[in-house]
Amino acid sequence: MAVEWKGDGPGLLLQLDRDAPRQLGHQLQEQLRAAIRAGALRPGERLPSSRGLAEQLGISRGLVVDTYAQLYAEGYLVSEVGSGTRVADRAEATAEPTTADDSHSGAGSAPRVEHPPRRFDVDFEYGIPDLASAPVRDWVWALGDAARLAPATLMGDEPAPGDPRLRDVLAAYHRRVRAGASIPERTLVTTGFRHALTLVFATLAKHGIQAVGLESPGPRDHDRIAERHGLQAVPIPVDEDGVDVAHLHESSARAVVLTPAHQCPTGVALSPVRRQELMAWAEQVDGFVIEDDYDSEFRYDRQPVGSLQGLAPERVIALGSVSKTLAPGIRIGWIFAPPTLVDGLVETKALTSRGAPALDQLALARLMESGRYDRHLRRMRTTYQARRDALIAAVDEYLPELRLTGLAAGCHAVLRLPEGTDEATVVAEAEKRAVSVRGLGNYQLGNVGAGTPGLVMGFGNVNESAIRRGVRVLAEVLDPGQR
Numbered sequence: 001m002a003v004e005w006k007g008d009g010p011g012l013l014l015q016l017d018r019d020a021p022r023q024l025g026h027q028l029q030e031q032l033r034a035a036i037r038a039g040a041l042r043p044g045e046r047l048p049s050s051r052g053l054a055e056q057l058g059i060s061r062g063l064v065v066d067t068y069a070q071l072y073a074e075g076y077l078v079s080e081v082g083s084g085t086r087v088a089d090r091a092e093a094t095a096e097p098t099t100a101d102d103s104h105s106g107a108g109s110a111p112r113v114e115h116p117p118r119r120f121d122v123d124f125e126y127g128i129p130d131l132a133s134a135p136v137r138d139w140v141w142a143l144g145d146a147a148r149l150a151p152a153t154l155m156g157d158e159p160a161p162g163d164p165r166l167r168d169v170l171a172a173y174h175r176r177v178r179a180g181a182s183i184p185e186r187t188l189v190t191t192g193f194r195h196a197l198t199l200v201f202a203t204l205a206k207h208g209i210q211a212v213g214l215e216s217p218g219p220r221d222h223d224r225i226a227e228r229h230g231l232q233a234v235p236i237p238v239d240e241d242g243v244d245v246a247h248l249h250e251s252s253a254r255a256v257v258l259t260p261a262h263q264c265p266t267g268v269a270l271s272p273v274r275r276q277e278l279m280a281w282a283e284q285v286d287g288f289v290i291e292d293d294y295d296s297e298f299r300y301d302r303q304p305v306g307s308l309q310g311l312a313p314e315r316v317i318a319l320g321s322v323s324k325t326l327a328p329g330i331r332i333g334w335i336f337a338p339p340t341l342v343d344g345l346v347e348t349k350a351l352t353s354r355g356a357p358a359l360d361q362l363a364l365a366r367l368m369e370s371g372r373y374d375r376h377l378r379r380m381r382t383t384y385q386a387r388r389d390a391l392i393a394a395v396d397e398y399l400p401e402l403r404l405t406g407l408a409a410g411c412h413a414v415l416r417l418p419e420g421t422d423e424a425t426v427v428a429e430a431e432k433r434a435v436s437v438r439g440l441g442n443y444q445l446g447n448v449g450a451g452t453p454g455l456v457m458g459f460g461n462v463n464e465s466a467i468r469r470g471v472r473v474l475a476e477v478l479d480p481g482q483r
Contacts, residue, residue, distance in 0.1 A: 002044030002086075008052035012041075016057055024059055028067045036076055036087055043089045047077070050085075121434035122470035126265060126412045126458040127294075127324070130383060134327040138372045139363065146362035154358045160350040162189025162334075163361035169368050170334050174318070178296060179306035181313040182336040188345055190333040191356045193294070193321040197222065197257075199352070200290055200317055200335065201229040203344040204255055209287070213248055213256035217443035219264045219292070222257055235448035238263060242270035245277040254287035261305045262295035265443050265456045266414060267406015269305055278308070282315040288338065291318045295410040297325055297377050300385050314338045322364065324411070324460075325377060332356045332364055384411050390464035391457060394471035399478065404457070411460030414440065417453040417478070426455065429477040435470045 014031050016024050035041045047053070050068060054061040068085050071077045078088045154163075161167060167187040174180035190196040204212070212226050216235035223233035234253045237244045243258055258278075260270035270278075282289050291308045299305075309318035313336075321333030337345050349355065367373045388407060395404055395415065404413045417423065423439030430437055440454040455474070459467055 002042055002046075005046055008048040009046065011056050012048065012053065014057060016059070025063050025067055028057075028059075028063065029070055032067065032071060033074075033076060041087050043087050045087050046083070047085045047087070120431070120436040122436070122462060122466045122473070124435070124437040124455075124457045124459065124462060124470060126438065126456050128458060128461040129324050129327065129411065130380065130461055131327060133380060133383065134329075135367075135372065135376045138367060138376065139326070139330065142363035142367040142370070142372070143359060145366050146359055149366075150359065150362055154362065158355055158358050158361070160346045160355075161187065162355055163358060163365070166361040166365040167334075169365040170320075171336070173368055174307065174309075174320075174336060178293065178304075179310045180318065180336060181310050182318070186313075186337045186339060186342050188335040188337060188342075188349060189355055189361055190321075190335060190349070191331045191353065192323060192328075192333040193292070193319055194225070195353065196319045196321070196333045196335045197290070197292075198225055198229075199345055199348050200319070200341075201226050201231055202348050202352075203341055204288065205229045205231055206344060206348075207341065209254045211252040211254065212290075213243075213251055213253035214445055215243055215258060215263065216445040216448040217265055217440055218257070218445065219259065220443060223445055233445065235445035237448050238266055238268070240268055242268055242274045243278070245274055245281055248278075248281050249284075254285045255290060256287075257290040257292060258308070259292045259294060260308055261293060262406070262408075262410040264292075264294070265406075265412065265440065267408070267410060267412070269408070270308075275308065275311065279312045279315060282312065287315070288341070289316045291316050293318055293320050294324055298381050298384050298411060299409040300381075300388065301408045309336055314340070317341065325373075325380075330360070330364075332360060384460060387411075387459040387462065387464055387467060388413070390467045391459050391471070394468045398471050398475035405454075412456055412458040415455040415457050415474070417455065419452065421453045421478075423453045423455070426474070426477055430474060433473045433477070435473045437470075437474070 012035070014028065016027050018024070020027065032041075041047070047068070048056070050061050050064040054064045068077060068079070072079060075088055075090065077085055079085045164184070166189055167184040170189075171182040171184045171187045174182040188199070190199065201212070209231065211232040211234050213234045213236040214222050214226070215238050217238065226233045232252070234251045236247050236251065236253070236256065242260060242263060243256065248256060258270065260275070262269065278289060281287070289308060293307055296305065296307070307318055309316040315338060317338060318336040319333065322330050335345060391413060392404060392407070395402060399415070402418075403416050405416060406413045417426065423441050427437060427439050438456045440456060443456070462470070
């Protein structure tokens with residue numbers, strides 16, 4: 001989609017050499033052709049008015065008019081009354097943009113062509129909240145209130161750990177709602193969960209830790225992030241009580257990343273016995289537990305589960321963000337750090353990032369203090385429960401022989417498939433029918449944790465009618481004779 005510049009838009013970087021033998025009009029034509037071919041000017045993009053470009057370049061308006069007329073005749077430009085002069089839709093760039101993976105393509109490889117992501121009629125993607133319900137009005141109010149109250153110093157560089165007011169609010173909220181033991185002095189603000197995890201892995205590596213345990217099945221890409229910081233990723237299996245602490249004892253890991261409140265993706269909660277075993281393990285190996293507290297806000301059939309950080313704040317690094325509660329596009333997260341790691345985390349953050357925008361941080365503090373944050377959570381809890389119930393009803397109707405697990409909290413469940421079912425085939429056949437879903441195997445690290453096949457059914461960003469349609473398609477895939 002072309003950018004719609006207002007007025008004449010930003011100036012074009014064009015340089016005319018008045019000492020060159022070629023006429024200025026020919027130079028201007030060549031430079032505009034080259035910009036269109038290279039993709040600097042994209043199809044549909046509006047060019048400056050002839051008067052505006054003439055003033056910018058210090059040439060006559062007639063020269064620009066003649067240039068535009070020539071490129072119009074050649075098919076590079078189009079002109080419509082009231083729309084100005086634009087790059088023609090068929091004026092294709094001759095060079096493909098370089099992608100991050102081009103360095104792996106090898107000499108002589110065909111240019112990489114980027115295709116737009118495929119759109120699905122029903123997308124059961126895990127970890128996406130209801131984007132249409134993001135509290136945009138409340139967020140705009142909070143930004144306005146923050147801007148009104150903010151001192152001028154807020155527009156300067158923030159303290160390395162983050163905005164002091166937001167750190168006060170986050171720590172108090174964690175103590176009150178999650179039974180944590182957080183304090184502002186050991187709270188860091190980040191630009192989201194992944195930023196927080198990156199800072200933690202980098203700091204642990206400097207702390208002398210060489211291996212980190214990861215749940216398998218568990219969240220994707222954590223192994224890649226760990227390995228980028230020189231840490232060995234060790235898969236640790238998960239059962240109905242959560243992470244298997246006995247396997248942790250047998251491993252070389254001195255840190256482990258967990259999703260204890262609603263395990264990703266199985267949905268189990270870490271049992272009380274395992275919690276105590278985990279704290280004992282961390283003391284024994286002089287290690288740390290990294291708590292991803294991502295899904296604790298949305299619970300339906302059970303009492304809230306407290307944060308691990310409240311049990312052992314000197315051993316647990318608790319991470320959180322607003323990506324599930326508000327929206328991923330509001331890029332704010334946090335770390336509640338043990339005392340021995342605070343200085344290292346602050347230093348790592350200061351050397352790698354300036355953090356989240358200062359006004360956004362103050363806005364989040366205002367949103368949470370005002371009660372609007374919790375009001376949004378209560379509203380979304382009702383929405384997600386209705387969608388969870390719709391998923392249960394659809395499975396009962398179309399796939400009554402199968403069972404759903406991990407339903408007590410969160411925005412996803414696991415549909416357990418019959419033994420011997422090929423997950424990859426089910427996923428591929430569903431995609432042909434415009435339904436996107438991931439298999440449990442997509443979350444496994446190596447061959448650890450392989451068990452009953454299943455599908456991870458995210459329902460956070462899927463309405464109830466779409467859930468029903470998607471389950472009906474899965475039923476047709478699993479039993480082609482069913483309609």
